[in-house]
Amino acid sequence: MNHFIIYQLIFLAFFEISFSQEYLWPTKEGKIISSNFGEPRPRRFHAGIDIISKEKNINHEIFAVEDGYIQKIKISSNGYGKVIYQKLIDGNIIIYAHLSSFNNLLNQISNIEQEKNNSYEIEKFFDKNEFLIKKGDLIGYLGETGGAYGPHLHFEIRDSLNRPINPLLNGFGIIDKHRPIPNEIALTPLDKNSIINGHNLTQIFNLKKKDIGQYEFPDTIHVYNKFGISLKSIDKINGLSWKYNITGISLNVNDVELFRIEYDKYDFKNNHLEEITIDNSLRRLNDGDFHRLFLIDNNLKTNFIKNNSNGILNLSQGYHNVLIKLFDHNNNISTIKGTFYVAPPIQIDVKIIEKKEDSVFFQMIPKGNPFPIQNFVCYIFNKKGFPEKKLGNLSLKKTKKGLIIELNEKDLNNKILQFIGINKFGAISEPLNYPYEVIYDDYLKTDFQLNISHLEKTVIFEISSKSFLPHKTEIKVKKDDVTFLNHKQLRPGVFHTSPLKINELKNMKNITFNILSNPKRELIFSFEPSISTFSKSTFSNDKNCNLIIHENTFYDTTAFWIRKVINNNTIKDGRQISDIYQLNPFNIPLKDSAVVKIKLKDFESIDKKGIFYYDKKEGWTYLKSKYDNKNKFFETSLFSLESVVILEDTIKPIIKEIFPGNNGIYKSSDVKEIKLKINDELSGIYNKNQVDITLDSKKIFFDYHPIKKTIKHNLINRLTPGNHEIIISAKDNVGNITIKKINFDIRNL
Structure with missing residues (x-):
C-alpha cells in the first residue's frame, strides 16, 4: 500500500474544533463498569475504570468522548494491548485500552507501521492536530488485547501533567444511590506498649449495622498508647453486581478530622505506595483489603491523602468518640460511630469458690486495679488448644469488687476456660486461662x-x-x-x-x-536476624540461601531473616533441586527490590533450572533467574518476600489448536489468519520473543496474549494455491524448546 496516500488521508481529517460542556460516554452499551478508579492492584492503583458490554464480549464500538486529536497509538502483547491516546481540547488526555482493533484509518496506519518494522508491537506518535478527532467519532472496538482478563475497555482520563484522575468524578458520572458498605475495622498497635483489648497484636472487629448507612463498633474498645485504624469496605452501584473501591473515607475523633483519603487523582510515581495505603500485613495474612487511616511516615503520602495529620492516635486517658465517614462518587455516605476507652491494661484473678452437683461457681476480681469487674466473656478450649465455643453463664452476681459466675459443670470437664473481664469503664483484661480437671499431655514429648x-x-x-x-x-x-x-x-x-x-x-x-x-x-x-539499619544481608542456617537488601528495600527499620520450610508438599510439577526457603518478614511491604540467592548443589547442572516462588493462586511461579558460575548460586530479584526454591523443569511447551491444521486442505478465502495456543505449565512463557513463527520460510509477526496463551497472525494478503509450511518454535523460561511443522494446501475448490 502507498504510504503517502494513507498519510494524506490523515491530514485531510482536519476540521474545526467545537467546544462541549459534557463528555460523551465511550460506548453505546450502557454505563456498565466492572472495576473503578483506585482499586488496589499488585504494587499499583487502578488508573481508570473498566467498561464492559452487556454481553461481556468484544468488538463493540468505542467513540471519542470529546473533540481533540490522537497523540499516539500503541500495540503490544501485554499491558494495554491495542491502545489510543487522545488529547482533548480541555488539555486532559483519554486512554482507550485493550481494544480489539482501531477504526479503519488507524488500522491502516498500524498495519503500515507493523510491516515497516516487521513487528506486531509498534508505537506511532502524531504531531499536535495531525490526526483530529470529533466528539462521537468511531475510534475503535472493545477488546481484550494485552494483559486483559476478559473483554473490556480500560478507560483512563489524565490531566495535563499525565496524572490519572477519577472518571466518575470528572464528567463520566453514573446514577448510583447505593451507600458504601463497611465490614470490619482493624486496630494496629504502633508502639512497644500499645494494647488493643488486652492484646499486643492487631485486632479486627466486625461492625454492627444500626440503620441504613449507619454502623457502629460492636462495643467500646479498650486501647492504650499509639495505634492506627484501618477499614475494610466495599461499594456497590445500582443495577451492577460487582464490588467496587470506595471513593473516600474520613476519620474524626472528638469532632476533629484527623485523616482523610479521597480517590480523586494521583501521580504514577505513587504506585508502589499501594502496599502501605492498603494494609499489606493484613492482606498477606488473608484478612482482606483494609484501607489504612494512618501514615507511618509523612514522606510516604500519596496524592489521595488530603490532610496534614498522620492519623496515628495517641489519646489521653478516658473516653473518646469516633466518627468514620465513607462516601462514593455520588456522595452517598455511610457512617461508623464508636467509642474508645483509653486506660492502662488490666488483669484479673479467677478461682472456684463453690461446686454443686451440676454447676461450678467462679469468682472473678481485678488484679491490682481498684475498679470492679462488671462483665465477662468465657471461651472453652480443649486441652489441645483448639477453641470450641463461647460459654454462657447459668447465673451472674455482682459483688463489691467483681463477679460470681455460675457455669454448667458438664461443659467444663477436661477443658481450658479462657476468662476475659470487663470493668465498669469498659477496660478489657488480658485473657486468663483456667484448666478445669484437665488430664495433661506429657510436656516432655510435646512438640513446640x-x-x-x-x-x-x-x-x-x-x-x-x-x-x-x-x-x-x-x-x-x-x-x-x-x-x-x-x-x-x-x-x-x-x-x-x-x-x-x-x-x-x-x-x-x-x-x-x-x-x-x-x-x-x-x-x-x-x-x-539481620537489622536493615546495620546489615544488608542475611543467610539461612545452612548458608545455602542468601537475602540481600539495599538502603531503599524497606520503608522503615526492619528485621529480616530466612527460614527453611520443613515438610512442604506443594511441589507437584518439576524436580525439586534445593530446600524451600521462606524469606521473612513475609508480611512487610518492600519499598524497592531485594535479591535472593540459592546455592546449587555441586553435582547438579544449571540446565533447565531456575528460582521459583510460591503463589497461592498460581502455585510455583518462575522468577527470572541468572546463574553465578563462580559462587554456584542462582539469583533473582523480587518485590515481596516469598517462599523460594530451585526447581528443574524438563517439560517442553505444548503447541496445540493450530489453524491451519497439518495436512489440511483449504480455500484461500478460508485462511485469513494463523492461530494457535501454547501451554507451558511450570516455568511458563512470559513474552512473545520466546516464540518464533515462519510462514513459507518468512518470519511473521503475531499477537501473543499472555493470559489466554493464544497467538494470532492476521494475513494481509491471501495465500496462493499450492503447498505452504508453518514452522513454530516455542521456548519456555528455562530453555525447553518445542518445534512444530505444519504443512497444508491451498486449492481452488
Whole structure:
C-alpha cells in the first residue's frame, strides 16, 4: 500500500474544533463498569475504570468522548494491548485500552507501521492536530488485547501533567444511590506498649449495622498508647453486581478530622505506595483489603491523602468518640460511630469458690486495679488448644469488687476456660486461662515451634504447641548476654512475649524456652536476624540461601531473616533441586527490590533450572533467574518476600489448536489468519520473543496474549494455491524448546 496516500488521508481529517460542556460516554452499551478508579492492584492503583458490554464480549464500538486529536497509538502483547491516546481540547488526555482493533484509518496506519518494522508491537506518535478527532467519532472496538482478563475497555482520563484522575468524578458520572458498605475495622498497635483489648497484636472487629448507612463498633474498645485504624469496605452501584473501591473515607475523633483519603487523582510515581495505603500485613495474612487511616511516615503520602495529620492516635486517658465517614462518587455516605476507652491494661484473678452437683461457681476480681469487674466473656478450649465455643453463664452476681459466675459443670470437664473481664469503664483484661480437671499431655514429648510476628515497630515471639501447659515457663534470648522476656500464655499452648523494638534484636543468636518443672525441659531455637539499619544481608542456617537488601528495600527499620520450610508438599510439577526457603518478614511491604540467592548443589547442572516462588493462586511461579558460575548460586530479584526454591523443569511447551491444521486442505478465502495456543505449565512463557513463527520460510509477526496463551497472525494478503509450511518454535523460561511443522494446501475448490 502507498504510504503517502494513507498519510494524506490523515491530514485531510482536519476540521474545526467545537467546544462541549459534557463528555460523551465511550460506548453505546450502557454505563456498565466492572472495576473503578483506585482499586488496589499488585504494587499499583487502578488508573481508570473498566467498561464492559452487556454481553461481556468484544468488538463493540468505542467513540471519542470529546473533540481533540490522537497523540499516539500503541500495540503490544501485554499491558494495554491495542491502545489510543487522545488529547482533548480541555488539555486532559483519554486512554482507550485493550481494544480489539482501531477504526479503519488507524488500522491502516498500524498495519503500515507493523510491516515497516516487521513487528506486531509498534508505537506511532502524531504531531499536535495531525490526526483530529470529533466528539462521537468511531475510534475503535472493545477488546481484550494485552494483559486483559476478559473483554473490556480500560478507560483512563489524565490531566495535563499525565496524572490519572477519577472518571466518575470528572464528567463520566453514573446514577448510583447505593451507600458504601463497611465490614470490619482493624486496630494496629504502633508502639512497644500499645494494647488493643488486652492484646499486643492487631485486632479486627466486625461492625454492627444500626440503620441504613449507619454502623457502629460492636462495643467500646479498650486501647492504650499509639495505634492506627484501618477499614475494610466495599461499594456497590445500582443495577451492577460487582464490588467496587470506595471513593473516600474520613476519620474524626472528638469532632476533629484527623485523616482523610479521597480517590480523586494521583501521580504514577505513587504506585508502589499501594502496599502501605492498603494494609499489606493484613492482606498477606488473608484478612482482606483494609484501607489504612494512618501514615507511618509523612514522606510516604500519596496524592489521595488530603490532610496534614498522620492519623496515628495517641489519646489521653478516658473516653473518646469516633466518627468514620465513607462516601462514593455520588456522595452517598455511610457512617461508623464508636467509642474508645483509653486506660492502662488490666488483669484479673479467677478461682472456684463453690461446686454443686451440676454447676461450678467462679469468682472473678481485678488484679491490682481498684475498679470492679462488671462483665465477662468465657471461651472453652480443649486441652489441645483448639477453641470450641463461647460459654454462657447459668447465673451472674455482682459483688463489691467483681463477679460470681455460675457455669454448667458438664461443659467444663477436661477443658481450658479462657476468662476475659470487663470493668465498669469498659477496660478489657488480658485473657486468663483456667484448666478445669484437665488430664495433661506429657510436656516432655510435646512438640513446640517458634513463630515471629513482625509488626510496624516491634517484634513478638510466639512459642506454640498443641497442648496446654500448667507449668511455669521462661523465655530468654541470647545476644551478647542473656535477656529474659516477659511473656504470657495468650491462649492454651500459645505463649507470646512482650513486644521488642526492632533494634533490640541486634546480635541475637537464639531463643530459649524453658519449662520449669521436674524434670526441667529446655528448647533452643536458632534465630539470627539481620537489622536493615546495620546489615544488608542475611543467610539461612545452612548458608545455602542468601537475602540481600539495599538502603531503599524497606520503608522503615526492619528485621529480616530466612527460614527453611520443613515438610512442604506443594511441589507437584518439576524436580525439586534445593530446600524451600521462606524469606521473612513475609508480611512487610518492600519499598524497592531485594535479591535472593540459592546455592546449587555441586553435582547438579544449571540446565533447565531456575528460582521459583510460591503463589497461592498460581502455585510455583518462575522468577527470572541468572546463574553465578563462580559462587554456584542462582539469583533473582523480587518485590515481596516469598517462599523460594530451585526447581528443574524438563517439560517442553505444548503447541496445540493450530489453524491451519497439518495436512489440511483449504480455500484461500478460508485462511485469513494463523492461530494457535501454547501451554507451558511450570516455568511458563512470559513474552512473545520466546516464540518464533515462519510462514513459507518468512518470519511473521503475531499477537501473543499472555493470559489466554493464544497467538494470532492476521494475513494481509491471501495465500496462493499450492503447498505452504508453518514452522513454530516455542521456548519456555528455562530453555525447553518445542518445534512444530505444519504443512497444508491451498486449492481452488
